[in-house]
Amino acid sequence: MFSLKRKIGNKAEKLALQYLKKQGLKLIQQNYLTTMGEIDLIMLDKSEQSLVFIEVRYRKMANFGSATDTINHSKQGKIINTAKHFLQKYAQYDDFICRFDVVGLESDLKCPKINWIQNAFEVR
Numbered sequence: 001m002f003s004l005k006r007k008i009g010n011k012a013e014k015l016a017l018q019y020l021k022k023q024g025l026k027l028i029q030q031n032y033l034t035t036m037g038e039i040d041l042i043m044l045d046k047s048e049q050s051l052v053f054i055e056v057r058y059r060k061m062a063n064f065g066s067a068t069d070t071i072n073h074s075k076q077g078k079i080i081n082t083a084k085h086f087l088q089k090y091a092q093y094d095d096f097i098c099r100f101d102v103v104g105l106e107s108d109l110k111c112p113k114i115n116w117i118q119n120a121f122e123v124r
Helices: 004-022 073-089
Strands: 025-033 038-045 050-059 097-106 113-121
Touching: 004 025, 004 038, 004 050, 004 097, 004 113, 025 073, 038 073, 050 073, 073 097
Parallel strands: 050 097
Antiparallel strands: 025 038, 038 050, 097 113
């Protein structure tokens, strides 16, 4: 059985995926997991020929910051290293521009406020 936290996370990812598909993105892979970390969603933005690595975050209340505020430098590093692993494994995406986005969902998951930040961070 999944924990309550994992069930909530899965629901948030599902809502983010639905939202991003409506924005024209196409799912490549979900929950790409390595020993370095996990990327929630990997999608293709055909309008820019971009491969988009997306972190989904959920917060019921923003008392201590928004959902998107929770992506610190350590988490960014894990996402970047995992993205590098993905690109080494799937050479067909070598010519794509890569982008790192964050989707934050806040309040009740029945009708959340969705905040999509494109180019939320970059490789340094």
